[in-house]
Amino acid sequence: MKANKGLNIKRLEPSRLSEVVELADRIFKPKDGSMGANFPILFSKKNARNILVIEEDNKIVSMVGVYYAYAQIFTSRIKVVFMGAVCTDENYRGKGYATRLTYEAAQIALKNDAALMMIHGDNDIYRNFGAVDAGTYFTIEIKPTQNSYSHKLKIATESDLKKMAIWHSKEPVRFIRSFANFKIFHKVGHAWDGHAKTFIGDKVYITVVEKEKTYHCIEFAGDPNEVAALIQNFVNEYGKLTVHLNLGNKDCISRLLLEIPQQRQFYGTMRVLDKFKLLDQLKDYLDESISGTDKGMLNVKLSNFDDSDFTKIVFGSAEGLPQFTHEIFPVPLPDYHGMDYI
Ligand SMILES: CC(C)(COP(=O)(O)OP(=O)(O)OC[C@H]1O[C@@H](n2cnc3c(N)ncnc32)[C@H](O)[C@@H]1OP(=O)(O)O)[C@@H](O)C(=O)NCCC(=O)NCCS
Known part of the structure; x- marks a missing residue:
């Protein structure tokens, strides 16, 4: 250098x-x-x-x-x-x-x-x-359906932070986040250059940012079935949503939401x-x-x-790879355009 x-x-x-x-x-x-x-x-x-x-x-x-x-x-x-x-x-x-x-x-x-x-x-x-x-990242586009789910949309408050931090700590691919930082991120509610809102269910949370008139789910944690249900509920109430996934969570969530993930750039x-x-x-x-x-x-x-x-x-890269592959690659990486984004 x-x-x-x-x-x-x-x-x-x-x-x-x-x-x-x-x-x-x-x-x-x-x-x-x-x-x-x-x-x-x-x-x-x-x-x-x-x-x-x-x-x-x-x-x-x-x-x-x-x-x-x-x-x-x-x-x-x-x-x-x-x-x-x-x-x-x-x-x-x-x-x-x-x-x-x-x-x-x-x-x-x-x-x-x-x-x-x-x-x-x-x-x-x-x-x-x-x-x-x-970095290998994906999106899925979720549209409203006729189905309704029992998980109601509730905005997370400071009293939910302890549960949220525990769910987050169990995600397999994530940035380590101290409880103190979790609290700050939640209070500031800023992610990916936009205002972030977090919705809470019994066993999950999803964080959504509105960017150029489109909603983006940039972070979630907890039980995958309930994540999918909460996402669908959000979409039925607010409209179309792009869900951002990493290699560690894309298969499960995209299967539950019946959508084929599209690779996107970092x-x-x-x-x-x-x-x-x-x-x-x-x-x-x-x-x-x-x-x-x-x-x-x-x-x-x-x-x-x-x-x-x-x-x-x-x-991995959405721009194409050099002439070399190995089955253990790409290695999953969390996306820092979640709440950890600076
Ligand atoms: C981008 C920025 C930080 C460059 O600062 P700087 O001290 O002038 O940068 P340097 O002198 O080291 O390098 C300038 C080089 O960056 C390139 N460059 C890339 N994006 C540029 C931009 N938006 N503005 C000016 N130069 C830019 C120039 O082509 C130049 O290349 P060269 O080395 O071939 O001449 C400055 O223009 C700036 O503050 N822009 C607004 C904020 C911003 O866009 N920040 C980057 C966020 S990704």
Whole structure:
């Protein structure tokens, strides 16, 4: 990775949090709204030092928002670094600042043991850095039916959080979410750049975001039969819904809702930062499926690919794959456009 010699890249001092929120608001929320309010975990004093900034003329002129999470993938847990809210003050663009910050964020993330970077966005900066479309995600479209179900639509309240957190913790493919963060996400009710509403059943919840006049179910947890019933109830009451699925939950939910899943792109880009670190973090998952000898051979073959192709091979890609397949791939990955989205 490129070095960042001669450039004044700093970790954000918590006392200067309001300056980066102002910069991000100016660029992403020119009319109204607040990045600080929408993304309280990213823009928190606790996380401030993960945010990287460049200062010039005594002010912060460029930033990348960074925070860390763990993706649970059946028996394995990988450390992921999220990057978003990347912006440069209009008067300081084209000087390579966002590019340098991206490389620096990756270097620091590697030192912090993160194996995968998931980026909110897709542009030349991230593509030049080696990030690609990857991750195998699906959608199903649900339309109203004549059937009605006994599960009534009830908006989840704070008193439901304990149950919801327990159901979420049992999902096989998810981001690990502390109860405290669960509470914050619920309170903020912001996901995928929209207002998120969570509906609760006896044994499940579904979270829905309205985006460009279409409803999207971006997260659910709990008993699959009841998830399907609650989804159908939502559709019968509100209208058409797109349900977003990952490789860990698509078969069950799409079968119950009698729809054929369509593969879709990841809404952003991602890149494995260190192939061997990633394989090591996936060890338990891989050990269950392939023998030690096969794994050794697989590692050798995979080492021939660059990080971008490796990312596509391991997690799949809607953009097409390099000339290499293996039955254990793609590995499921949670989608960070759920409530964990920054
Ligand atoms: C995108 C943005 C962060 C780039 O910041 P920057 O400090 O000027 O970036 P750099 O100087 O490192 O790189 C500019 C490069 O990015 C490319 N680029 C990609 N998207 C761009 C955009 N929306 N605006 C300007 N440049 C963009 C340019 O082509 C240029 O490529 P080059 O290296 O071949 O010249 C800045 O334009 C910005 O704040 N835009 C608004 C917010 C935004 O879109 N953020 C990205 C969210 S995905």
